[in-house]
Amino acid sequence: MNPLNPSFARDVADSFARQPIMELIGARLSLVEPGVVEITLPYRTDLLQQNGYLHAGIITTIADSACGYAAYTLMPAGSNVLSVEFKLNLLRPAQGEIFVARADVIKPGRTLTVVRADVFAITGDDKVLVATMQGTMIRTDAG
Amino acid sequence: MNPLNPSFARDVADSFARQPIMELIGARLSLVEPGVVEITLPYRTDLLQQNGYLHAGIITTIADSACGYAAYTLMPAGSNVLSVEFKLNLLRPAQGEIFVARADVIKPGRTLTVVRADVFAITGDDKVLVATMQGTMIRTDAG
Amino acid sequence: MNPLNPSFARDVADSFARQPIMELIGARLSLVEPGVVEITLPYRTDLLQQNGYLHAGIITTIADSACGYAAYTLMPAGSNVLSVEFKLNLLRPAQGEIFVARADVIKPGRTLTVVRADVFAITGDDKVLVATMQGTMIRTDAG
Amino acid sequence: MNPLNPSFARDVADSFARQPIMELIGARLSLVEPGVVEITLPYRTDLLQQNGYLHAGIITTIADSACGYAAYTLMPAGSNVLSVEFKLNLLRPAQGEIFVARADVIKPGRTLTVVRADVFAITGDDKVLVATMQGTMIRTDAG
Numbered sequence: 030m031n032p033l034n035p036s037f038a039r040d041v042a043d044s045f046a047r048q049p050i051m052e053l054i055g056a057r058l059s060l061v062e063p064g065v066v067e068i069t070l071p072y073r074t075d076l077l078q079q080n081g082y083l084h085a086g087i088i089t090t091i092a093d094s095a096c097g098y099a100a101y102t103l104m105p106a107g108s109n110v111l112s113v114e115f116k117l118n119l120l121r122p123a124q125g126e127i128f129v130a131r132a133d134v135i136k137p138g139r140t141l142t143v144v145r146a147d148v149f150a151i152t153g154d155d156k157v158l159v160a161t162m163q164g165t166m167i168r169t170d171a172g
Numbered sequence: 173m174n175p176l177n178p179s180f181a182r183d184v185a186d187s188f189a190r191q192p193i194m195e196l197i198g199a200r201l202s203l204v205e206p207g208v209v210e211i212t213l214p215y216r217t218d219l220l221q222q223n224g225y226l227h228a229g230i231i232t233t234i235a236d237s238a239c240g241y242a243a244y245t246l247m248p249a250g251s252n253v254l255s256v257e258f259k260l261n262l263l264r265p266a267q268g269e270i271f272v273a274r275a276d277v278i279k280p281g282r283t284l285t286v287v288r289a290d291v292f293a294i295t296g297d298d299k300v301l302v303a304t305m306q307g308t309m310i311r312t313d314a315g
Numbered sequence: 316m317n318p319l320n321p322s323f324a325r326d327v328a329d330s331f332a333r334q335p336i337m338e339l340i341g342a343r344l345s346l347v348e349p350g351v352v353e354i355t356l357p358y359r360t361d362l363l364q365q366n367g368y369l370h371a372g373i374i375t376t377i378a379d380s381a382c383g384y385a386a387y388t389l390m391p392a393g394s395n396v397l398s399v400e401f402k403l404n405l406l407r408p409a410q411g412e413i414f415v416a417r418a419d420v421i422k423p424g425r426t427l428t429v430v431r432a433d434v435f436a437i438t439g440d441d442k443v444l445v446a447t448m449q450g451t452m453i454r455t456d457a458g
Numbered sequence: 459m460n461p462l463n464p465s466f467a468r469d470v471a472d473s474f475a476r477q478p479i480m481e482l483i484g485a486r487l488s489l490v491e492p493g494v495v496e497i498t499l500p501y502r503t504d505l506l507q508q509n510g511y512l513h514a515g516i517i518t519t520i521a522d523s524a525c526g527y528a529a530y531t532l533m534p535a536g537s538n539v540l541s542v543e544f545k546l547n548l549l550r551p552a553q554g555e556i557f558v559a560r561a562d563v564i565k566p567g568r569t570l571t572v573v574r575a576d577v578f579a580i581t582g583d584d585k586v587l588v589a590t591m592q593g594t595m596i597r598t599d600a601g
């Protein structure tokens with residue numbers, strides 16, 4: 030997939046840095062390529078739900094942002110991206126040392142882009158798929 | 173809908189108190205009735221995304237937990253509840269002083285319970301629907 | 316909700332009549348109001364799956380079209396409507412004499428409209444909710 | 459993925475043959491392997507919606523059944539499978555000579571199995587992804 034915006038990587042990094050929620054939970058951008066973005070989140074006890082697993086909403090936080098930025102990498106310069114909708118299936122308990130949400134664009138579009146994200150829990154050499162998201166992102170003009 | 177667990181309200185409150193993520197973001201349980209749960213989240217700048225709206229993942233955090241607990245209110249004592257899947261549609265920018273996720277059970281079941289949650293942004297007397305979730309919760313035996 | 320297209324009801328009926336699939340399965344338009352559309356489908360053995368229930372794809376066929384037309388009732392004259400995505404939860408076995416999909420617009424928009432549809436199975440005086448859909452419809456210019 | 463039911467392929471074929479809806483629309487089972495099922499549907503004018511595309515409900519009919527049978531291939535003998543929920547994103551106009559829904563199990567489980575299905579439109583040598591589904595299937599005991 031060919032990026033229309035030559036500075037897509039820097040623009041994604043700039044936008045990510047303007048998301049206070051990412052700092053609150055300790056997430057960082059770990060990969061930005063055309064149509065693909067990864068966000069990495071180290072385990073922290075204050076992100077858990079009542080069973081000691083990463084809360085589904087926090088899984089969603091990194092998966093949704095990875096989807097939005099994956100869509101953004103293929104948009105023209107000066108675009109803004111928002112989530113229209115997403116669906117998340119939780120596959121296994123989200124337990125691990127590090128969580129990685131990897132988003133891949135399935136179908137780019139002028140207005141709507143469909144993206145999939147897989148979320149992995151990593152413990153040592155072990156990498157387990159814990160959730161998968163299918164979502165729609167919309168391009169709007171930057172404000 | 174008739175609760176099978178006479179102490180459902182206390183059990184929901186106890187479980188909510190064991191969710192560190194709720195303390196991190198500042199959410200609190202504001203209503204627990206048979207088949208209905210509300211979670212309230214005051215606006216905070218550290219919960220926002222790059223446009224200044226509440227991040228979709230944080231909307232999901234309160235909506236998903238409201239769904240899980242709404243399902244839980246109708247389960248037998250000693251149950252544990254987990255999310256199977258959910259889908260969220262984002263309807264309007266999530267801007268307001270307070271956000272409320274209200275979940276209503278659509279179809280309770282012995283194993284699976286289907287729940288809907290509406291998330292409202294409240295500013296003074298103004299209450300706007302900003303997102304809506306449709307999800308499936310599963311009952312497991314408590315560990 | 317105020318219709319922008321004064322002939323929305325006739326336009327929906329005309330479009331419905333141009334859907335060959337509706338004739339194949341025996342569905343008919345039973346209600347068209349601003350933001351609300353119902354499609355009715357009598358039971359037929361050739362619409363069933365292996366357990367004798369109405370196939371989830373046929374439930375979807377009437378629910379999705381009801382959603383599309385409910386969105387259409389609030390669009391300007393000359394619009395075309397397509398489905399972006401939908402999610403269906405199956406709540407109970409789809410058994411009955413008549414099935415009715417009722418769609419209600421949750422959030423109309425210039426481009427995207429979010430709609431919910433409930434599908435009921437009716438047997439005599441008994442009306443049971445068998446499935447519920449949450450979906451996104453898009454307005455395109457008519458070709 | 460290892461099948462627990464040595465006669466899974468025959469059992470899927472038998473079940474498919476008991477779905478009257480598949481005969482009505484002209485769908486046939488074209489691949490059955492452990493964790494993977496394909497259903498093929500030739501173009502027919504009576505399956506179209508108002509723009510001349512295959513109706514999203516018919517796309518769903520083959521995608522959902524492919525998902526159910528893909529899940530079934532990994533279940534013990536004597537199982538019954540039902541759809542819990544699915545979400546479909548429509549990516550491109552569903553136009554072609556033949557449509558193929560290919561389902562792959564993402565996460566098998568004792569009770570719930572998560573499956574993805576891609577639906578392709580094929581015209582001569584051209585194969586285009588027109589829709590993608592993410593869904594949950596449940597195992598019940600055969601009646």
